Amino acid sequence: MPKQTFILNGKSVTVDVHPxxxxxxxxxxxxxxxxxxxxxxxxxxxxxxxxxxxxAFNPCxxxxxxxxxxxxxxxxxxxxxxxxxxxxxPMQQAWIDRDVPQCGYCQPGQIMAAVALVKKVRREGRxxxxxxxxxxxxxxxxxxxxxxxxxxxxxxxxxx
Numbered sequence: 001m002p003k004q005t006f007i008l009n010g011k012s013v014t015v016d017v018h019p020x021x022x023x024x025x026x027x028x029x030x031x032x033x034x035x036x037x038x039x040x041x042x043x044x045x046x047x048x049x050x051x052x053x054x055x056a057f058n059p060c061x062x063x064x065x066x067x068x069x070x071x072x073x074x075x076x077x078x079x080x081x082x083x084x085x086x087x088x089x090p091m092q093q094a095w096i097d098r099d100v101p102q103c104g105y106c107q108p109g110q111i112m113a114a115v116a117l118v119k120k121v122r123r124e125g126r127x128x129x130x131x132x133x134x135x136x137x138x139x140x141x142x143x144x145x146x147x148x149x150x151x152x153x154x155x156x157x158x159x160x
Contacts (some may be wrong), residue, residue, distance in 0.1 A: 009078025019065020
């Protein structure tokens with residue numbers, strides 16, 4: 001089988017897997033990274049949301065063969081290292097402060113989507129707005145959307 005190489009949470013990894021295998025299965029089943037959750041497998045629920053080169057993507061919908069050697073995949077496990085502060089990433093801390101999780105299954109994807117959104121609006125030279133929060137389409141079966149929105153706003157204020 002062909003070898004696939006990419007950067008995962010700051011470290012180069014190489015896996016021996018068919019290029020058609022979805023990145024989610026490579027992360028979870030081969031590399032043992034379980035933060036991105038399997039929810040739907042068809043890019044709908046967003047439980048697996050992670051970052052590729054700093055932007056949100058859903059590994060359930062991307063073939064590992066589509067990744068390039070220099071592509072940087074960041075999962076919830078590597079998120080804290082992307083912020084210069086000590087400890088947790090500010091968005092992760094906001095989730096704790098706002099008591100967001102109930103079952104917790106969707107939370108890694110929610111946090112990764114929120115961080116990507118904040119970075120996107122900052123690249124546009126503005127702060128996050130309510131209408132931006134409406135665009136996050138990650139599904140939460142527990143329905144903690146009100147606390148999720150509060151946490152995103154707090155996390156955005158504290159992100160560097």
